[in-house]
Amino acid sequence: MDRIIIEFTEFDVPGGSVTNRAAPRAETSLLEQLAETERVVAAVNTSITIERGIRHEALRRIPELSVREALLNGVVHRDWNRSEPTEVRWFEADSMLVVSSPGGFPGEVTASNILSNREARYPALADLFRALGLVDKQGVGVDRMYREMITIGHRPPEIVEAAGTRVECTLVGGRPVYPVMECVRAITPAERQKDYRIAIILYELMHASFVTTARVQQALQSSAEAARVAIEAARQSTVESEALIVKHKKAWLLGGSARRRLASAYDGDSAFPIVSYLTTDIGNQSAAALDWVDTFSAITTGDLQALTGTARGTAKRTLDALVDDDQLATAGSGRSSRYERP
Known part of the structure; x- marks a missing residue:
């Protein structure tokens, strides 16, 4: 191949100093370059030990499966007509991985349908990686990234088309x-x-x-x-x-x-x-109440009780405070009593 396909750079913080660089040898194959990058990322994506009584469990700051899918997507779906490498950046202070691949989203794929759109830029390449056992059915990798991140308490991946016509996948990890x-x-x-x-x-x-x-x-x-x-x-x-x-x-x-x-x-x-919203903080309760009103036009004390799990008196005080603040107004009486936007 005689071409560097994927490069790794480690930073201390976004916009900060470069603390490490790693680029595989240009004469190595794509699979070798990918494997080398995985090893480098694994070295910085260290484990955190969770202690629950006598039980100790070591988990990576970003799930390994999410890292792997991000790297694979950054290579398989990149624009191979462009010569620049897929960039892999690690930000140590934030436990954050950013994989930036050349080329925009393929075909009809956008940031708002990437979970449901299964289109590939190079179907034959995706089929080859699938035959090698590196990827499963087209599009499943994004699903897995979402699942792996969410189920240990992290935010879902952010996958967007960035300036310079590149697709960036950002994974923010840390303590599960x-x-x-x-x-x-x-x-x-x-x-x-x-x-x-x-x-x-x-x-x-x-x-x-x-x-x-x-x-x-x-x-x-x-x-x-x-x-x-x-x-x-x-x-x-x-x-x-x-x-x-x-x-x-x-x-x-x-x-x-x-x-x-x-x-x-x-x-x-x-x-x-x-x-x-499950706390008794009036700001959090108010946000839940207004969200409901903006969706369904009106809220009752019973609705807010159900939403927040608080006592009737607490829910009523929150709604009355929103009335005093002119964000809500009372309507109806008796069993039909409710709160609406003024």
Whole structure:
């Protein structure tokens, strides 16, 4: 080949100093270059030990399978008519991996349909990698990245078309979130623990108090029918004999056991707090209430109780405070009493 296909650079922080560079020899094959890059990334993607009583578990800062899929996608789907290498960048302080490959998205693929669009730029190359056992069915790698990242408490991969007509896949890892792992491992039937659709629905409900079919459709980048099928799979899954998700009016909420397991993961100082709506913080409760009103036009005290798991008095104080702040107004009376946008 006599060409460097993939290069690795390590930084201390984004925009900071280069602490390591590694490029395979140009005369080596694509598979050899890929294997060498995997070894280099594995050396910096160190393990973190999670201690739970007498149990110790070592996990990579970014799951190895996610790293591998990002590297494979960055090579298989790159524009081979361009001479520059696929760039692999590691940012040590953030436990962040960025794989940047030459060329934009192929065909009709976009950032908003990459989960559901199975188009390949070079189908023959994808078939070759599949025949070698390096990749599975076209598009499954992205699904796996989502599942692997979410199920240990990380954010899903960000895959975008960047300036200079390059596709960038960013994986941000770090310390796994054990309550999320425990919740996923408690899901039955066990095969649903590997279902990327369940992982995505769970992720949505870790960051919003409810989901709708439309929200699941958007998150899965799928059709409404596919979203309903995914919701039904989640509804039939359980955590400690309680449904993973439960219906409230026209929305779906986390089931009780899943809520109890995830509640201990809440970190109010995080930029991406998990199940913040389950706290009694009035700001978090208000955000859940307004989200519901903006989706369904009105909210009752009972609705907010269901969304946040708080007592009736707490829910009513939150809604009354939003009225005092002119963000909501009361409507109706008695059993039809509700709160709406002014």
